[in-house]
Structure formats: structure tokens, C-alpha cells
Amino acid sequence: MKPTHPDYEVVIGLEVHCQLRVRTKLFTPAPVTYGAEPNTATLPVCLGLPGALPVLNGPAVELAVRAGLATHCTIQPRSIFARKNYFYPDLPKGYQISQFEEPLATGGYVDVPMEGEEEPLRVRLTRIHMEEDAGKSVHEAGLSETHVDLNRAGVPLIEIVSEPDIRSPEAATAYLRTLREIVRYIDASDADMEKGHFRCDVNVSLRPHGSSELGTRTELKNLNSFRFVEAAIRLEIDRQAKVLSEGGTIEQVTLGYDADRGRTFLMRGKEDSDDYRYFPDPDLVPLVLSEERIAEIRAALPELPEQKRARFTEEYGLPGDACAILTEKRGLADFFERAAAAAGDDAKPAAQTTANWMLRDVLAVLREDDVEVQDGHLEPEGLGALIRMVEEGRVTARSARSLLPELIREGGDPERLVQERGLESVSDEGALEALVAQAIEANPKAVASYAEGDKKSLNFLMGQVMKASQGKADPGAVRKLLAAKLES
Amino acid sequence: MVADPMPTLRELAASLEAGERSSLELVEQSLTRARECESLAAFLSLREDGAREEARAADRRRAAGERRSPLDGIPIAIKDNITKRGETAGCASRILEGYRSPFDATALARLEAAGCIVVGRTNMDEFAMGSSTENSAYGPSRNPWDPERAPGGSSGGSAVAVAAGVVPVALGSDTGGSIRQPASFTGIVGMKPTYGRVSRLGLVAFASSLDQIGPFARTARDCAWVLDAMSGNDPGDSTSLPDPPTRSTDALTDALEMGDLDGLRIGLPSEYFELEGAAPGVIERVREAVAELEAAGARTVPVSLPNSRFAVACYYLVATAEASSNLARFDGARYGRRAAGAADVGEMIERSRSEGFGAEVKRRILLGTFVLSAGYYDAYYKKAQQVRTLLRDDFGRAFEECDVIAAPTSPETAFRFGEKADPLALYLSDVYTVSANLTGTPAVSVPCGLSEGLPVGLQLIGPARGDETILRVADAYQQRTSHHEARPPLAGAGA
Structure with missing residues (x-):
């Protein structure tokens, strides 16, 4: 396969956030909605009210396990929900419940069919973990206020983290398509990108061809269409290659992609990197899955x-x-x-x-x-x-x-x-014979050239018969009759 | 006959059953008493009209022969960190000013379903952080034994409400001793159930892995009764335990009625009785109490809790770490106090928290944030979790040798306001209580006499799910003694 860049090998890993196809949120029975009136699909847990407690949604766990099994992961018999702490107005508790040190599923892979390649590309998965979504901050143009909609807060997600096994923007989107196909197949997610069900962050680094060390990576955040993924990766490859070829070094930064302007922009430098102070959520107990339960889910996998x-x-x-x-x-x-x-x-x-x-x-x-x-x-x-x-x-x-x-x-x-509609084909011999006789009579030239050995004339005559029958004549029968007439 | 101004829950329930008193009378008496004791600042708010209305309804139910339970119509008080639908849940903090909860705490909902009537919300250290109520944003409660002294904390207001005879029962929460220590300081019974026995849903979290709601009352029997009514599995709390096999009130009270301690083994941890800095008067009273239990048929065995010397340090790492995260939701964005005039969202959050939280809460949030920080997590939080496991092992081994552990509740009696200006000194006084929270075991503080005119508490710690055992022992002790009948000098004032 032709390398993506002449001077550097491109190394790409992806983190995909995929919304699970369940009716209620991950830790409370508030409905999962799309496009509802702001803050109507909320319960005390979604709002982070004092005294509210999370209770894990069982069906969401089952879908996450399905996703793990469908991507050849090992489902961990015991996994832990942890708190990821940071302040943001659309994060109602001041922490997101996620999985950190002990995720639900580890070590799988996805075989990605590649156009023009015999063998699929195997992309290894580091892990799949469950987590809750945050709400949305809405900044209205011209207003200094920030509005917060917590309908999405607590919606169940899985994060699918790949190893840096991808070498081109095309392979990245091919991987995403395959992954989306899988989660849809197993009914784990609608994976509707427009509705934000399937969002991805891309890690990109370059290294000289033949090198086995990884270069410093940058992260492209919140890409919500395959087209943007490809475009943003291309831009980032070019940017990094330029920096490196000029003797510079890559900074570990987080970038956003501005689809309207077709360019990436700096979201966060390395020095601003957050300390999320992860620790096991004391409001939840370890998620324990018995071998029998995992086997049951596996057996029910389509x-x-x-x-x-x-x-x-x-x-x-x-x-x-x-x-x-x-x-x-x-x-x-x-x-x-x-x-x-x-x-x-x-x-x-x-x-x-x-x-x-x-x-x-x-x-x-x-x-x-x-x-x-x-x-x-x-x-x-x-x-x-x-x-x-x-x-x-x-x-x-x-x-x-x-x-x-x-x-x-x-x-x-x-x-x-x-x-x-009277579309039944005409195979009645009498009727067909009449049509055939009509065609022979009306097209002496074609009959003559057939006799002279131009067998294609038969097709012309066939066409005439079919036309006369308004397409209803049984073509097999017509061919047989015509041939017999012309040969006789 | 002049009625005891401070009857027990049982006595009140019996008078309701007998038709001698009405619920409205009990509620009026509570409200009157609350006003008489206003200087003790036990309450942050009273529900006068609501409580009266509920009392009338309870009386109607009784008249119609439809009482919900023997507790129907009994006035109670709840700590300000327990939610009640439509009411404030301020946690004695400025940051929750104006907030009203849309839902009931499970424990309270169960007590209300049994007919209990909340007459008011009690004072506490802000977000339950403290041992004296001095950290309340609304000023401290005062100890009825000496108003110049703290009633203990953080559930000080609930302790005072019972000790001063406003209510026969009050709910508190205990994260590191916040029920037992004020019970000890005010001469009443206070119990921290096994972790998971009482639902935490609707208890505003301080440290989720340590918090438990529990009762204050004059007697262990009353505590058992209330515990039975409010405990049990709650699917709304993931850490809730399955229902205990002995949940029915009948089984519990039968066990309590035996009052006989033949064959009971009481563990005496050498580390607790030889603690440097423990007041000799306290140790003396507790030893006398143990002797009384021996007289009832129990025998003592020496046990060792070698890792208990790390318990306070471990507790302040775990509790502050969890608190730093639990209190992150108070950002002024959705409810409570919001700082005015901030230029952007970040500044709004920062200023709301700076203005809304008191000094001790800020100290603990900062400490907890540090404990969880990258680079320090392993040295502090993780280490503390390891110590917690060692402590559990210590207690596990001890409970192979004994059925309950006896100890003081606090190394000293009620201290004067301002006496503990150094936060560390105050933290260290939690030495006897934090282990039960770290290990999830049940513990109860029972009054066992006075030292220099101030109450001393005997603490009985049981193995996990041994709530009935410690209550049985406490009840046996109270049947043989009258320390719980001692009345604070202030009790008579205005009564």
C-alpha cells in the first residue's frame, strides 16, 4: 500500500463515543430524548441535586457487553465506575461517572475491509468502557449568558479506544464505518452521527518510515462526521510534517476542527491539561458480571x-x-x-x-x-x-x-x-404466433438479413414483438417461435 | 402526677395508644419546648403549621382505627442534611440558601409512612464537617448541660433537640462519629447503623463511603424501634444492604427484652483504653460501665486493633477526598446561592463557592483535592484505602474473639466553645469513632455517667450487621442503670 506521507509514517488511534440504544439514562430512569424542550428529560440525578444517588441501568450494561463481545474484547468479570472530576456548567455533579482503571472490556479488535485490499486491516482495541454523557452549554449569539440543557446529562455512552494501528485518513474512516456497522448490527446504538450518537476524537502522530517509536501525538476532538475526520486528519498530517521537516518539535495539544473554515484550531495546550482526580465512585458498587451472564449475552448476539x-x-x-x-x-x-x-x-x-x-x-x-x-x-x-x-x-x-x-x-x-394491470406475460401460443407473424410481415428487411446470416436481426425482431405486446410477451417463448419461423 | 417533661419514644407511643395524649398535644408540646430552648439553637427551622396539620391527621387516623403504626403521630426532628420534599435542605451552609428539595430521603419517607411528624430541621456543622456545630453558617448549638460548651457535632442540633426534651427522637448522620460524639456530649443514646443498613438516598453526601443516617433517642430501645422503621434495602441506593433476617420489630424487641448478657464476650482494645490524652474521668466511667456489663453476665476479653493508630489519618484522607468531589456540584449554576456580577461562567462558579462555603468546608475540599491529585493519589488516597483494609482485618480478627467492642465514644467530655481552635486537635478527638465508619460496622453511644458534671458516653461497636447485638447490650446496660435518666440542668428551665 502506498504510504500516506512520503517522509513520515502516519500513526492514528481513535476514541469513539457511542450512545447506547436504551430508553433511560445510565444512572437514573430519566428518558433518553432527542430534540426535547431543554431540561425536561431530567430527574434529580441528572441535575446533580443534593442527596440524589446513581443506580446503574441494567439494559445499558448488556448493550455495552454486546459491543465488547462483537469486537472480540475480553469482558471483565468486575469493573469499576470512577469519578472524573472537573468543573463545567453542563457537568451537573462536578464529575462525570466513567470507568478508568478497571474498564468493562479490554483487548479486542475490529477487522476493517479496505477497498482494493485482499486482507482486512486489523485494528486492535485497547478497551471499551461505559460512561455518562454531559449536558449541553448553549451560547446564544449576541448574548453574554450561557444556557445549560441537561437533557443529555447522564445519557449512556460507551467509549471505544483503539490502539494506534491506523496509518491513513482513509483507514480511519473505514475503521469508523466498520465500527458503526457493528454497533448498529448488534442494536447497541443507532450511531446516528447527526444526532451525536457516534462522535470521535482522533490521536495523530508522525514518525520517520521504519521507526518503531511513537512520535508526540496531538488530539483532534469532537469530530462528528466521517468527512470531517478525514479532512481534519489530513490537515494535521500536513501541519505536523511541516513542523518536523523544519526541524521543530510537536507539542502535545488538543485541537478542534472548524468545518466551516476547513481548518483546525488550538483548543488546549499541554500546560492546561486537566488533572481529573479519578477515584472509584463510592456511590456505586463494582459491576460484577458472572460467566453465565456473559455467555447468555454472547448467545443472544446476532x-x-x-x-x-x-x-x-x-x-x-x-x-x-x-x-x-x-x-x-x-x-x-x-x-x-x-x-x-x-x-x-x-x-x-x-x-x-x-x-x-x-x-x-x-x-x-x-x-x-x-x-x-x-x-x-x-x-x-x-x-x-x-x-x-x-x-x-x-x-x-x-x-x-x-x-x-x-x-x-x-x-x-x-x-x-x-x-x-394486465401485466401477465403473454405465453399463449396462438396470440404469440400472431404477433410473430405480424413482425415478420412488417420487417422484410430484417428477415432477409437474418437469412443472409445476420443473427442479430433476430434480436431486432424480438424487440418488435415485445413492443407490440407492450412488454408482456414471454421473451423465451417469443425467441423460440421467431427462430422456428425464420429457420423454416 | 407531673409528667416527665422528657418521656421516651416508648412512653409517648404508649400514651397515644392508650388515648391519654393526642398527637396534636405532643406536637404542641414539642413546639413549645423548642421555643423555650431557643437559646440552645438546636433548630434551623420549625414546621409549626405543617406539623400541626399532620398531627391532626394522625389523630383522625387513630380515632378511625387506622393508625399507620405505633409511631403514628410522634414528633421527630431531622438534621438539616436530610431531604424532605418541598422543604429546605441547607446543610447549615450559605451555599444552599433558598434550595428546596423535590424529593424525600428514603429513611424519612419510611418514618413518615409510619406516621412520624417532622417538627423541625436541626443545626449541624456545615455539610457535617465538624465536631461541635461551630462550623454551622448560622452559629453553634449549645449544650444543655452547659451552654458555654459545644453539644458535639456534626449532628449537634439533633442531639440537643432530644437532650433538651423537644422531641423523643431525632435523625442525624454519622460520617466519623457525628451521631455518637454529640450523643455522648449531651447524655443521650446515638447510633450509627451498619453501612448500608439505612438508605443514603436523600442524605446530602459528605463522604459517601462513610455516611450513615442514624437515630438519637433517650434509650437503645427507642433507637431500635426507629432503626427498624427506617432501615431496609432501598433499590435507590446502590450501596444499600439486603434486608436483615431479623428486621421485624417484634424480633428486635423480643431480643431486647431478654436483657441478659450471659456468655457475651466484650472486647476491650488495649489501644483504646491506654490512649494518651484520653481524659481519666472518661476512661473511669467507661470501665465502670464495662464492670456493670460483666455483672449482667458478660465477660471481657482483651483485643488488639494495632492499625487503629492510623485510623484518624486514614479517615481524613478518605473523607476529604470524597467530600472534594461530592461538594463539586455546589457551583451556583442550578440551585442555591449564585454570586452576582461574575464576568463569565468560570468566575461565577469560583465566586459562588468562595462566598458560599465556610472555612472548614474549604479546608477539607482543598485537602481532598490535593489527596486525589495526580502524583499524590498513590501516596495518600490509595494508601488510605489500604489502611482501611488493614483496619477491617483488625476488626475482623477482634470479632473472632468477642461479640462487641467496648470503648469510650470520645476521649473527653463536652469542650468549651473556641477551646479547639486548632483543627488538628479537633480531628484527633475523633479517634474512637472513625474506625466504625471506615470499617462499616455499627456502633452506639450510651450515657454512662458524668465526669465533672458532664456526660460521658460508652461506645459499643459490633461486627457488620450486628446492629441488634449492640442495641441489645446497650439496652441491657440501660435496664441496669439510670444514667440515661439524668437530666441536664437546663432541662428544667422554663419547663
């Missing part, structure tokens, strides 16, 4: 994207790129498999035909409308039935294709729709 891809190749003989697209989202993969099961009795060819329909026709409509397949009106069994009708010659591919946008957007029973 098939993961990498496993699904391997199975689709193996079971259905689908090519790699088709597998990659169909398994990208669990909803799409499930839809595909249900449709394929309805499309034919022989699994392998039915799956291949269904894959073609999905990739060529269904996804095009979905993309146009920007909807997920499970949110459309088309039932997978409906698609399967339609494909089966095509395969059985009861409707032509062309007619079927013409019905798809309507089925996806408005729904309906394909069988009935085909009948209502």
Missing part, C-alpha cells in the same frame, strides 16, 4: 457483518462486492434473505437472482428516496413473489421492474397488481 459476509459467499456464492453491500446494514441483509427464500425453491440461484434485483433495482429506488428498506412499503416476501413470477415466466422482467417503485413507495400485493 450474526455479525463479517460472519454474514462469509456466509453469503459460502452459502449463496455471491461475489464479494455484492456481499459487502447486502450486509452493510442488518435490515438490508435480513430483507435480502427473506426475499430470496420467497423467490425460489433452490436457495443458491434464488439468492443470486434476488441479489441482482436488490443491487440493480431495489437499492436504486431506496437511494433515490433516501429510505432504509425496512422503512419502505415493500415486504421482502412480496419482492420474492415478484421475482418468482419473473422466473416462472408469468411476468416479464420489464413489467416487474416497472412495478417496483410503486411497490416500494406505496406497497401492495405484487400478484394482484400484476393481474389488475
Whole structure:
């Protein structure tokens, strides 16, 4: 692989904050909301009221464990919640409850498929720990006041910390995409970046090619889109390379990214680095997970994207790129498999035909409308039935294709729709023979050139017949009839 | 017959059951007594109208044969760091001025469900930091045995409220002796339950791993009764213990009624009785009390708590570390006092805290912040946690040899105001009490006589979950003695 920078090897590690898909907050049953009226989704714990005490949310723990298992981490039988102390108006208790010395999960990895590469890139994970989100400070333009919204305070997060195994901005975003796919697959998170469900901090350092020592790193904070991640890393690589090539040294600083201006800016220098005074939270007891409990969660884990891809190749003989697209989202993969099961009795060819329909026709409509397949009106069994009708010659591919946008957007029973619209293919020999005779009579030139050995003329004549039948003629039957007539 | 102006909880409950007194009469008597004793400054606020209204409701329930429990209609007082819905929870601090809690502390909610009526909120050292109530932002409470002396602290106001006969029962909180030491100074019973026995939900935290709510009363029996009513597992407190098997009031009172101590082993830690600086008069009274227990059938065994010499240091590291974090929420941003005219948010937080906290609270926040700082954490906080484990081992070994440990509650009797100007001297007087908090074990202070006219407390420490044992021993002691019937000279004033 071509190096990212000619003079330096780029070393990248990521910290991803991912919001868990639960109804209530990590330490109190206040609802997890988005876009609600400020400070309406709060209880005494969220507000840091005197005497309020945290109680751990069980379902959030289960999702965090799932995320750990899905990324090959070791789930620790005992982990500790700690307080990270700092003052900020949107941090109501004056500390964030997180995990520090003893996190929930350690030592996993994510295999990242890389475009144009045979082997995936293995990114090792240092740890996954649970923590609560902070609130939001809102500074209104022109006002000197700071407003605080604590609806987000206490929302359950996991922080997924990678080893510095990434060597390019593209690999960083590929890693993030893979990670997002995994947490979505296991229903651990909606990972909606626009809603801040999936945010990342990036550590970047450079070192001479061939060096095994790590250079001084800088941290890019709060990047909330893949595009910004890539852009910010590129800027930081260029900045560091310039400093180093001019003989300077890199300062360990924290940078922000200004998307509007397309540049990074200094958030915090090394001298301002906080002392968070972590210590175990005495209001909480150690989180203890028995082997049985972990095994239960593991058993309930759905098939993961990498496993699904391997199975689709193996079971259905689908090519790699088709597998990659169909398994990208669990909803799409499930839809595909249900449709394929309805499309034919022989699994392998039915799956291949269904894959073609999905990739060529269904996804095009979905993309146009920007909807997920499970949110459309088309039932997978409906698609399967339609494909089966095509395969059985009861409707032509062309007619079927013409019905798809309507089925996806408005729904309906394909069988009935085909009948209502009179789209059943014409395979009645008498009717077809009439159409064929008509075409031969109307196109003497084509008939002549066929006789002279131009076999392509058959296709032209086929087209004429299909046109005359308004696409309903069974193409196989037409071809057979035409060939017979022309040869005779 | 002139009624004892300071009846016990049992006596009051019995008079309610018998229909001799109404709850309204008891509440009126409490309020009158509170006003008579105003100079003792036991209360920060009284709930006159609310308490009367609740008393009338309690009387109606009784008349209708629907009383909630034998405690229905009993007036009580609570320390200012225990939340009650719709009421202030000021912790005797300026920084919580104007704050009203939207929820009830679990312990209080349970007592109210049993029918208890809160007549007022009692004075304390600010955020429970202190041993005299001198750190209250609203001035100290005074000891009814000598108003020139401190009633002890931090739950001094609750102790005075019971000692002066305002209420038969008051709630305090004990982080390093804050119930037991004032109980000892004012001649009443004060108990710190096993950590986790009483829910901390609604107790404004000082040091979360040490804090426990507990009762003050005239007798151990009264304490047991109140403990039973307010303790038990609370899913709202992650550190809450499962319900004890002996939770029912019947089982507890039966055990108490035996009053016989045959076969009971009382451990006497040499470190406690040979402590340099302990007042001879205190040690003498406690030894006499132990002799009385022996006369009741108990036998004494020498035990050793070698690491107890580190207990005070360990306590002030753990407690201040936790406090520095627990008190970070008081920033003026959401409730309580906010400094005016700050240029930005940072300055607002800084000034609100500078103006809102008193000197002792600031001292402990700074100490705790230092203890947790990078580079010092291992030497202080971590070391303190290790010492805590050693202390637990010490007590574990001691409780293999004995059933309860007897000791003084405080090395001295009530001191004069201003006598302990050096904070370190005051910290060192916690020597007998902090270990029970560090190890989570239950402990009770029982009056065992006077020394130079001032009350002395006998402390009984039990193994974790041995709350019933120490109460049983304390009850046996009180059945054989009358020290708890001694009345402070001020008690008669105006009564």
C-alpha cells in the first residue's frame, strides 16, 4: 500500500463515543430524548441535586457487553465506575461517572475491509468502557449568558479506544464505518452521527518510515462526521510534517476542527491539561458480571457483518462486492434473505437472482428516496413473489421492474397488481404466433438479413414483438417461435 | 402526677395508644419546648403549621382505627442534611440558601409512612464537617448541660433537640462519629447503623463511603424501634444492604427484652483504653460501665486493633477526598446561592463557592483535592484505602474473639466553645469513632455517667450487621442503670 506521507509514517488511534440504544439514562430512569424542550428529560440525578444517588441501568450494561463481545474484547468479570472530576456548567455533579482503571472490556479488535485490499486491516482495541454523557452549554449569539440543557446529562455512552494501528485518513474512516456497522448490527446504538450518537476524537502522530517509536501525538476532538475526520486528519498530517521537516518539535495539544473554515484550531495546550482526580465512585458498587451472564449475552448476539459476509459467499456464492453491500446494514441483509427464500425453491440461484434485483433495482429506488428498506412499503416476501413470477415466466422482467417503485413507495400485493394491470406475460401460443407473424410481415428487411446470416436481426425482431405486446410477451417463448419461423 | 417533661419514644407511643395524649398535644408540646430552648439553637427551622396539620391527621387516623403504626403521630426532628420534599435542605451552609428539595430521603419517607411528624430541621456543622456545630453558617448549638460548651457535632442540633426534651427522637448522620460524639456530649443514646443498613438516598453526601443516617433517642430501645422503621434495602441506593433476617420489630424487641448478657464476650482494645490524652474521668466511667456489663453476665476479653493508630489519618484522607468531589456540584449554576456580577461562567462558579462555603468546608475540599491529585493519589488516597483494609482485618480478627467492642465514644467530655481552635486537635478527638465508619460496622453511644458534671458516653461497636447485638447490650446496660435518666440542668428551665 502506498504510504500516506512520503517522509513520515502516519500513526492514528481513535476514541469513539457511542450512545447506547436504551430508553433511560445510565444512572437514573430519566428518558433518553432527542430534540426535547431543554431540561425536561431530567430527574434529580441528572441535575446533580443534593442527596440524589446513581443506580446503574441494567439494559445499558448488556448493550455495552454486546459491543465488547462483537469486537472480540475480553469482558471483565468486575469493573469499576470512577469519578472524573472537573468543573463545567453542563457537568451537573462536578464529575462525570466513567470507568478508568478497571474498564468493562479490554483487548479486542475490529477487522476493517479496505477497498482494493485482499486482507482486512486489523485494528486492535485497547478497551471499551461505559460512561455518562454531559449536558449541553448553549451560547446564544449576541448574548453574554450561557444556557445549560441537561437533557443529555447522564445519557449512556460507551467509549471505544483503539490502539494506534491506523496509518491513513482513509483507514480511519473505514475503521469508523466498520465500527458503526457493528454497533448498529448488534442494536447497541443507532450511531446516528447527526444526532451525536457516534462522535470521535482522533490521536495523530508522525514518525520517520521504519521507526518503531511513537512520535508526540496531538488530539483532534469532537469530530462528528466521517468527512470531517478525514479532512481534519489530513490537515494535521500536513501541519505536523511541516513542523518536523523544519526541524521543530510537536507539542502535545488538543485541537478542534472548524468545518466551516476547513481548518483546525488550538483548543488546549499541554500546560492546561486537566488533572481529573479519578477515584472509584463510592456511590456505586463494582459491576460484577458472572460467566453465565456473559455467555447468555454472547448467545443472544446476532450474526455479525463479517460472519454474514462469509456466509453469503459460502452459502449463496455471491461475489464479494455484492456481499459487502447486502450486509452493510442488518435490515438490508435480513430483507435480502427473506426475499430470496420467497423467490425460489433452490436457495443458491434464488439468492443470486434476488441479489441482482436488490443491487440493480431495489437499492436504486431506496437511494433515490433516501429510505432504509425496512422503512419502505415493500415486504421482502412480496419482492420474492415478484421475482418468482419473473422466473416462472408469468411476468416479464420489464413489467416487474416497472412495478417496483410503486411497490416500494406505496406497497401492495405484487400478484394482484400484476393481474389488475394486465401485466401477465403473454405465453399463449396462438396470440404469440400472431404477433410473430405480424413482425415478420412488417420487417422484410430484417428477415432477409437474418437469412443472409445476420443473427442479430433476430434480436431486432424480438424487440418488435415485445413492443407490440407492450412488454408482456414471454421473451423465451417469443425467441423460440421467431427462430422456428425464420429457420423454416 | 407531673409528667416527665422528657418521656421516651416508648412512653409517648404508649400514651397515644392508650388515648391519654393526642398527637396534636405532643406536637404542641414539642413546639413549645423548642421555643423555650431557643437559646440552645438546636433548630434551623420549625414546621409549626405543617406539623400541626399532620398531627391532626394522625389523630383522625387513630380515632378511625387506622393508625399507620405505633409511631403514628410522634414528633421527630431531622438534621438539616436530610431531604424532605418541598422543604429546605441547607446543610447549615450559605451555599444552599433558598434550595428546596423535590424529593424525600428514603429513611424519612419510611418514618413518615409510619406516621412520624417532622417538627423541625436541626443545626449541624456545615455539610457535617465538624465536631461541635461551630462550623454551622448560622452559629453553634449549645449544650444543655452547659451552654458555654459545644453539644458535639456534626449532628449537634439533633442531639440537643432530644437532650433538651423537644422531641423523643431525632435523625442525624454519622460520617466519623457525628451521631455518637454529640450523643455522648449531651447524655443521650446515638447510633450509627451498619453501612448500608439505612438508605443514603436523600442524605446530602459528605463522604459517601462513610455516611450513615442514624437515630438519637433517650434509650437503645427507642433507637431500635426507629432503626427498624427506617432501615431496609432501598433499590435507590446502590450501596444499600439486603434486608436483615431479623428486621421485624417484634424480633428486635423480643431480643431486647431478654436483657441478659450471659456468655457475651466484650472486647476491650488495649489501644483504646491506654490512649494518651484520653481524659481519666472518661476512661473511669467507661470501665465502670464495662464492670456493670460483666455483672449482667458478660465477660471481657482483651483485643488488639494495632492499625487503629492510623485510623484518624486514614479517615481524613478518605473523607476529604470524597467530600472534594461530592461538594463539586455546589457551583451556583442550578440551585442555591449564585454570586452576582461574575464576568463569565468560570468566575461565577469560583465566586459562588468562595462566598458560599465556610472555612472548614474549604479546608477539607482543598485537602481532598490535593489527596486525589495526580502524583499524590498513590501516596495518600490509595494508601488510605489500604489502611482501611488493614483496619477491617483488625476488626475482623477482634470479632473472632468477642461479640462487641467496648470503648469510650470520645476521649473527653463536652469542650468549651473556641477551646479547639486548632483543627488538628479537633480531628484527633475523633479517634474512637472513625474506625466504625471506615470499617462499616455499627456502633452506639450510651450515657454512662458524668465526669465533672458532664456526660460521658460508652461506645459499643459490633461486627457488620450486628446492629441488634449492640442495641441489645446497650439496652441491657440501660435496664441496669439510670444514667440515661439524668437530666441536664437546663432541662428544667422554663419547663
